[in-house]
Amino acid sequence: MGKQPIRRKGVSYAKWGYIFIAPFFIAYAIFHLAPQVLTIYNSFFENYREGLTQVGPNFVGLKNYVTLFTPDANGGIDILKYAGNTVALWLGGAVPQIIIALLLAIFFTSYRLRIKGQAFFKAVIYLPNLIMASAFSMLFYTLFSNVGPVNQLLMQLGWSDHVIDFFAVKFTVRGLICLMNFLMWFGNTTILLMAGIMGIDQSLFEASTIDGASSLQTFFRVTLPLLTPILVYTIITALIGGLQMFDVPQVLTNGLGTPNRSSTTLIMYLNNYLGTSKNYGMAGAISVVVFILTGLLSVLVFKSLTRQREQ
Amino acid sequence: MLFLTRAVVYAILIFLSVLCLFSFYLLIVNASRTNADLQGGFRLLPQGNFLTNLKNAWNDASINIPQGMLNSFIVAACTSLLTTYFSALTAYGLHAYDFKLKKAAFTFIMAVFVITNQGSFPAFV
Numbered sequence: 228m229g230k231q232p233i234r235r236k237g238v239s240y241a242k243w244g245y246i247f248i249a250p251f252f253i254a255y256a257i258f259h260l261a262p263q264v265l266t267i268y269n270s271f272f273e274n275y276r277e278g279l280t281q282v283g284p285n286f287v288g289l290k291n292y293v294t295l296f297t298p299d300a301n302g303g304i305d306i307l308k309y310a311g312n313t314v315a316l317w318l319g320g321a322v323p324q325i326i327i328a329l330l331l332a333i334f335f336t337s338y339r340l341r342i343k344g345q346a347f348f349k350a351v352i353y354l355p356n357l358i359m360a361s362a363f364s365m366l367f368y369t370l371f372s373n374v375g376p377v378n379q380l381l382m383q384l385g386w387s388d389h390v391i392d393f394f395a396v397k398f399t400v401r402g403l404i405c406l407m408n409f410l411m412w413f414g415n416t417t418i419l420l421m422a423g424i425m426g427i428d429q430s431l432f433e434a435s436t437i438d439g440a441s442s443l444q445t446f447f448r449v450t451l452p453l454l455t456p457i458l459v460y461t462i463i464t465a466l467i468g469g470l471q472m473f474d475v476p477q478v479l480t481n482g483l484g485t486p487n488r489s490s491t492t493l494i495m496y497l498n499n500y501l502g503t504s505k506n507y508g509m510a511g512a513i514s515v516v517v518f519i520l521t522g523l524l525s526v527l528v529f530k531s532l533t534r535q536r537e538q
Numbered sequence: 539m540l541f542l543t544r545a546v547v548y549a550i551l552i553f554l555s556v557l558c559l560f561s562f563y564l565l566i567v568n569a570s571r572t573n574a575d576l577q578g579g580f581r582l583l584p585q586g587n588f589l590t591n592l593k594n595a596w597n598d599a600s601i602n603i604p605q606g607m608l609n610s611f612i613v614a615a616c617t618s619l620l621t622t623y624f625s626a627l628t629a630y631g632l633h634a635y636d637f638k639l640k641k642a643a644f645t646f647i648m649a650v651f652v653i654t655n656q657g658s659f660p661a662f663v
Binding site: 240241243244245246247248250251252254255259327330331334339340342348351352354355366367370374376410413414 | 540
């Protein structure tokens with residue numbers, strides 16, 4: 228008998244695995260990675276338009292970053308002010324969003340409460356999310372304008388004897404932006420957290436009830452620790468969305484961040500550089516700063532919340 | 539006690555629903571009023587001009603709503619088709635096959651989740 232051919236243990240299909248995931252990575256490289264790299268590359272160049280003359284692109288090293296963090300005549304650093312605005316607007320929307328969503332998720336999943344009309348409530352709270360952010364803020368702009376229905380309503384009810392200019396006061400503008408972000412996202416978060424709670428073994432809740440734990444104890448000792456992974460995911464996505472907040476304040480304040488730039492976010496600041504001056508260098512630098520900030524904060528949230536679970 | 543809890547829960551749910559629906563309701567009410575009526579103040583109930591307004595907006599040549607809707611539909615349909623196709627392809631590849639870089643690829647996809655999208659838009663302009 229001749230030599231037996233060496234039999235392989237199994238056929239390797241690894242090649243097909245790579246072929247299957249290749250389209251994603253190719254698309255990613257073209258549409259995400261290339262712009263990202265180009266943005267970083269652009270941030271080292273001086274490249275803008277002044278009137279009709281085009282300046283650059285000339286390599287200037289870190290000059291754009293230095294300019295970004297140089298105080299202006301009043302001693303204030305613009306980017307820090309805008310970062311502060313962004314964080315304030317994000318916190319105002321995200322904190323109630325997560326608390327209310329957690330509360331609703333517990334209501335909906337509680338077998339003791341047995342809420343009726345769940346399908347209706349779930350549909351209603353998800354409704355604002357279906358509308359495009361810019362359309363939603365246009366709607367709010369019209370509602371709260373000087374001749375809008377809200378002012379008319381307040382005057383007819385006698386709660387106010389004069390027209391309230393909602394867009395001239397820092398507090399109301401910021402409040403409206405926070406309210407809109409809250410309304411748009413708390414339904415989504417509720418659905419996510421509900422899925423998380425329903426994934427927890429029901430027998431654990433029963434066991435804690437039999438052991439005599441109160442609702443609050445069950446929540447803090449059973450639900451919350453087991454919900455941490457989903458909660459971390461929710462907070463991080465909310466954080467990323469919040470730092471990139473752009474369309475709501477942009478449309479609501481007509482791109483000006485009124486009053487006195489107190490509702491200008493980081494991305495609106497970036498967008499200002501892309502207006503008539505087409506300053507790709509500075510815009511790139513801001514983008515890189517936002518990118519680093521997002522990464523750092525995400526890692527921070529992730530680390531702090533997962534460490535808590537281990538204790 | 540349970541009754542009280544339920545009452546509070548329903549109150550919260552109804553309040554949030556009203557908050558969510560108020561702006562849409564106002565939008566519909568105002569869409570059903572004539573221009574002259576709109577200047578006159580706030581109204582709680584819809585009026586009878588909804589269809590007329592709708593027809594006017596639809597036929598307004600300066601905005602061209604039908605064309606806009608068609609454009610949106612084309613973009614949305616293509617985007618969702620491509621996204622679903624690419625995601626399904628990637629998910630199947632990761633699930634069904636074993637290969638060396640599987641774990642690395644999965645971690646990378648998760649990390650991409652975190653990376654900003656809007657931040658890189660100067661490069662698109």
